[in-house]
Amino acid sequence: MLALRSLRQTRAVPSLRALSTSAVVRDPKLKDLLGKFSDPSSPFYLAPGEVGPASPDDHTVARALPGQELEAAGWTPPVVNPDGDSVDMAPHLDPKLNRTRAAIHEWFDSNGFDPKGRLEWPVAWGEQDMFAHVNNVSYVRYLESQRMRWCQTLKEDMGPELTDDFMNGRRTGWILKDISVRYRYPVTYPDTVLMAAKITNIDQKRATFHMSSAIWAVKANKLALTSDATMVVYDYDKLTKGVMTDHIYDVLKKRAGEV
Numbered sequence: 001m002l003a004l005r006s007l008r009q010t011r012a013v014p015s016l017r018a019l020s021t022s023a024v025v026r027d028p029k030l031k032d033l034l035g036k037f038s039d040p041s042s043p044f045y046l047a048p049g050e051v052g053p054a055s056p057d058d059h060t061v062a063r064a065l066p067g068q069e070l071e072a073a074g075w076t077p078p079v080v081n082p083d084g085d086s087v088d089m090a091p092h093l094d095p096k097l098n099r100t101r102a103a104i105h106e107w108f109d110s111n112g113f114d115p116k117g118r119l120e121w122p123v124a125w126g127e128q129d130m131f132a133h134v135n136n137v138s139y140v141r142y143l144e145s146q147r148m149r150w151c152q153t154l155k156e157d158m159g160p161e162l163t164d165d166f167m168n169g170r171r172t173g174w175i176l177k178d179i180s181v182r183y184r185y186p187v188t189y190p191d192t193v194l195m196a197a198k199i200t201n202i203d204q205k206r207a208t209f210h211m212s213s214a215i216w217a218v219k220a221n222k223l224a225l226t227s228d229a230t231m232v233v234y235d236y237d238k239l240t241k242g243v244m245t246d247h248i249y250d251v252l253k254k255r256a257g258e259v
Contacts, residue, residue, distance in 0.1 A: 104218070104221075111198075113198045113214065116153040120194050121193050121194075122192050133188050139224075142193060146213060148167065157251045157254060162248075170237075176230075177231065179227060181226075184224055184225055185224040187224050191220060198212050200256060202249065202253060207241055207244040212228050213227040
């Protein structure tokens, strides 16, 4: 894998194409990965003459991706045709230009985030503060909406009645005990954020579990925030900590990928 990483960093795409069809590459998985470097629809695509990131922690690219920079993507203000349909929009809002989004989801997948409950959310101009970036409190609100979206996806495993209780804070549900946030990149308007979460450290006896979350800025193509939160099963009738039943425990383990 280290050799492949080094190869991707230092070789241009024509060489990768040649290598992917060479008899030297006999591993089907390696051949498939090499093929992605020359596939324009793949988030791994490298155009001729481009190089890959310097390390797994380097999320920059060799050139602006669609939506990364409005000017670089050739964006102009929306034009309305005689029929009243918008024929042009900002790249980070255009669903046709999904290469950046695909790369973000690849990062979520490779870091173990739950494929269900991911949420795309537009940044509002009024969410910026006097420092001209999204205010810190707004990110926590984004995470709240993403948690609820994730909770909605439990209906298939947990059942509609119990899921509705969790969504509406009645009978047995859960409540946020604490949350820590690491701000990594200042998001500005206009942009859109993509959010995902994963479940860890399920403690049935204490009726708690941890939820790790991440927020990516689509236009900027930057990891904007990471977060860790503690959730507690809560009895809304008695207004006290509830009981994590075997059923809830099994559902959480399944979503955490432990079963």
